Amino acid sequence: MSSIDEKLQPVFDQVLQRNVGETEFHQAVKEVLESLGRVVAKHPQYLDDALIERICEPERQIIFRIPWVDDRGQVQINRGFRVQFNSALGPYKGGIRFHPSVNIGIIKFLGFEQIFKNALTGLPIGGGKGGSDFDPKGRSDAEIMRFCQSLMTELHRHIGEYTDVPAGDIGVGAREIGYMFGQYKRLTNRYEAGVLTGKGLTYGGSRARTEATGYGNAYFIQAMLATKSTDFEDKRVVVSGSGNVALYSIQKVKEFGAKVVACSDSSGYIVDDNGIDWALLREIKEVKRLRVSEYARAKGNGVHFVSTGSVWDVPCDIAMPSATQNELSGKDAATLIKNGVIAVGEGANMPCTPEAIRAFQEAGVMFAPGKAANAGGVATSALEMQQNASRDSWTFAQTEARLASIMQGIHDTCAETADEYGAPGNYVLGANIAGFVKVAEAMRSFGVI
Structure with missing residues (x-):
């Protein structure tokens, strides 16, 4: 670097x-x-x-108060953010994140990254990001609904299908998008389906949107591996995280013939040398919303849960950091390199520290940055906007085919640009x-x- x-x-x-x-x-x-x-x-x-x-x-930075009432009748106050960073290519586009760590600096970093990520998709979308320091963990559905409604009561005046189109992110899935869309509809008296993406299929959502970021990262890495005449077949893969991006990264690379041997959450990580059972992991994390330790408990012998250390201590051929920013340090990179990693694809936004990226590049490890490798999510959000605008709904296969084509295009654009500016690979x-x-x-x- x-x-x-x-x-x-x-x-x-x-x-x-x-x-x-x-x-x-x-x-x-x-x-x-x-x-x-x-x-x-x-x-x-x-x-x-x-x-x-x-x-x-940024073109505009919006910070606002979010008052809401919890199940005990107590008034709670959170802070909301929306950074509308750049609209040169289209309406601002970027997710909303609910996490205690959220502050204006994190939202600006995410919005800045989104400008270039969205540009790489080739679709007409600008860059923005939003969120709140609200923590949805342990909250009831009713509390989350009241919080989302309060947030949208302020946010609705700043968004629109031709202005700013939010989506989900950490802590914001289909449930939260549904509550926000309902409140937007109520406040505006309009059924403006294109104002939010990541919606449910019953009210304007796109098939393959849930899977898109993880699938897209797998497609990008597959294209990157092909430049070295190899692929995912029989490769050991480690994926950090176990949320949406991680889950569907695991599913797709298994389809590509890889064996995913480890994943994590904030409590620790699991190691399954026989290959993670994706259906069981999805049930535990996405359906039951439990910790990864429950996977080890359900599988029994041969599966280990580790509450200390790093998931990057597990030897692998391909690493897919898919949790959060700066999760993979220079020390972690050195461990991965020592253990023979050949490729890294960022499923999260900026999950590798500068020291880690430098170590990978100096060691000749193929490295796919998040603004390229995880662009599949926002690309499919833009495809959702396209379907909403044309009052259409595509099949899963149709949407995934478009996603695969877009990710191949992003890969080729990055590779060709690197060649043009004297830095092949x-x-x-x-x-x-x-x-x-x-x-x-x-x-x-x-x-x-």
């Missing part, structure tokens, strides 16, 4: 000055700026009119430059706005 070009250092200095303490946002901006030195050397026009500075500054640089150029060209066309 390179350092920031001297022509771009003032941009980063300004980001640090204006966004004090927002370390995840600083990290995301730095990674992109490190890739752009080659671009401004070849195309100095991108330094004109503060274009790069404008890309690093560097998918980080390829993704950053390809996404940036598309957004920057649109912004230049609009003038200084």
Whole structure:
């Protein structure tokens, strides 16, 4: 990984000055700026009119109070966020996250990443992100409904199918989207199906949306492996997390012939050397909402639950970090490299630290950054918007075929861009430059706005 070009250092200095303490946002901006030195050397026009500075500054940041009443009758207060980062390519598009760690810096990092991820899909969507520090764990359905309704009471005035189209993220699934959509419909007196994605199939959702991020990561890694004349067949895979992205990554790579031997949640990780039983894991995590330790208890002999250490201690050929940001450290990367990992695909947003990415690249490990590898989720959200706009509904096979085609296209764009800028095989640089150029060209066309 390179350092920031001297022509771009003032941009980063300004980001640090204006966004004090927002370390995840600083990290995301730095990674992109490190890739752009080659671009401004070849195309100095991108330094004109503060274009790069404008890309690093959100178009709009919304912070609001969310009051709601719990089951004991007590009033609770949470904070809500929506960062509408860049609309050069289309309406803002990005998920809503419910997690105690959510703050403005995390939402800005996610929104910034979303700009380039969405650009790579080739679909007309801009970049945004939202969320709240609300923790849905342990809350009743009634509490979650009241919280979602209160959030949407404020958020509804800032979104719309031609303005900003939120989706789900950590802590926000079909249940939460349903409550938010119901409140939006109630407040606006409109059945505007395209205002939210990740909806249920009975009211405008898309088939394959639940599976899309995990499937998309598997498709991207498959394309990356093919450049080295190999594939998933008989490979040992470790997936971190056990939520939506992890579950459907596991399902798809098993279809591709791999053996997934470990996954995790915040309580620890499980190791099943015979290969994880996907149906059982899905029942425990997605249906019953229990901890991964219950999988080990249900399977019995030969399956281990480990509450200490790291899931990355488990030897594998392919690693798929699919939990949360900065979960895979430089130390974890060194362990994976020592144990013979050949490819890493980021299912989560920025799950590998800069030190980990550097270690993988220096060791010659194929590395797929999240803004490319996990773009399948938002791509399928855009396909949901397309179906809503045309009052249509596609089959699962139709939607998955489009997803596979989009992920192959993203892979090829990243690879070709890396080649063009003298860094063959560097998918980080390829993704950053390809996404940036598309957004920057649109912004230049609009003038200084």
